[in-house]
Amino acid sequence: MPDLTDLGLSKYEAEAYHALVDAGPTTARELSEVSDVPMGRIYDVLGSIESRQLARSQDASRPKKYVAVDPDAALDRLLAARERELDAEADQYAAVADELRGELTEPPEPDEGYWTAEVGADDAVERLVEQIDDADESIYNVSHTVPTSIDVDAASNRIGDHLVDALERGVTIRFLVSPTLLEDVADDPKLSRLEAYENFEARVGDSVHGDVTIVDGVEVRLDLPNPIAPDEAFAVIDLTDPSFATRVREAFDRGWVAADPIDG
Known part of the structure; x- marks a missing residue:
């Protein structure tokens, strides 16, 4: 069954986003408690999904709270990012193939059939x-x-x-x-x-x-x-x-x- 890791998220990032969607605005500690993301990793994971524009933080609150971006928008952003990555990989492979074409020569014709x-x-x-x-x-x-x-x-x-x-x-x-x-x-x-x-x-x-x-x-x-x-x-x-x-x-x-x- 497909999940968010198929669109480029790590297991912890996918878990944190799912938990944010279910929990609504919540602190990092609270999110760690309701998800499988350990407290020692929660801030890095939240920072990562926030940089991907999948979550937003409320800096005015103390402690800081986080909220999930609407799932439709989040999926669109993940899909677009994945497509950019694949396009870059395709360009890289095409460049490698072009370079190899210049290095590989035609095999000689056999002396016998x-x-x-x-x-x-x-x-x-x-x-x-x-x-x-x-x-x-x-x-x-x-x-x-x-x-x-x-x-x-x-x-x-x-x-x-x-x-x-x-x-x-x-x-x-x-x-x-x-x-x-x-x-x-x-x-x-x-x-x-x-x-x-x-x-x-x-x-x-x-x-x-x-x-x-x-x-x-x-x-x-x-x-x-x-x-x-x-x-x-x-x-x-x-x-x-x-x-x-x-x-x-x-x-x-x-x-x-x-x-x-x-x-x-």
């Missing part, structure tokens, strides 16, 4: 988004069907946004799709967003029977269906191997030449 694997629809989508964001020159995609295990609306919205970002960067994107997939996405307004860019093209071909993506001519993504339920996504294999990617690209080009442009 290597591969990685992701299992499950969610991980497959996450990896595809990373690949789109990493693309510098080109993304060539062959798509046969949309797996039933993927939340199509959520995934296509997210992927579409990242594809638009890539097109804005000048990345060439070509989609080669099957007639079956074209029927599923023909009326999708997200496709129209992509068609507005000159560096985007899409064609439909009868020979499309799998799902492959080639990124920057060196990385090949192979989407593997579930062998028990072929309509479901099972795993993704990523191969980084320029010579293999070249052979896949040549096959893509043959299919692209034989395919028909999709009318926008």
